[in-house]
Each structure stands twice: as structure tokens, then as C-alpha cells.
Amino acid sequence: MRTIHIAGLGSASHSGEVLQMDYSIEVDGATHSSLKAITAVGIILYVAGIPIGVAMALKSNSKFLYNNNPEVRDKHEACVSEFGNLYMQ
DSSP states (O other): EEEEOGGGOSSSSOSSSEESSSSTBBSHHHHHHHHHHHHHHHHHHHIIHHHHHHHHHHHHHHHSSOOGGHHHHHHHHHHHHHHHHHOOO
């Protein structure tokens, strides 16, 4: 969301600051504010969501990762195959 200043655009109603990729979007305008909000939500989901999702998947399958009983051997092998490297890190 890089911005640039264009001297010819500056006026009483326009700051002259626009997005570098789309000159029709003024900095701190309504469209730019919504783009900043969407970007913030995406960053939070990516940074926090992936580790939380992995932790939930490991926690829900932890009983099968170390349980090598014959009754649940198929589930154990599937969990170790799917989550083993994540669980051992």
C-alpha cells in the first residue's frame, strides 16, 4: 500500500497523496481506509490463525499420536503420517 505525492493533484479537497498502484484512490479516503482494514484482518488471520489452527489440530489428535494400541493403530498411523513432523518439532 505504497503511496506517492503528486503535486498537481493537491487542492483544498484533495491531499495529493494517492496509492502508487491506483491513482484514483486517495490516501486516508474511504476506499483506502477499507483497504487498510482488510489488510489488517488478513495479517492477523495469517499470523495468528495458522499457528492456532495447527495447535488445535495437534491437540485434537494428540491421543492418537502416542497411542499405539492395536484398536486405534490405523488412526495412529494416519495421525503420525499427517501430523508427526509438526508434533515432533
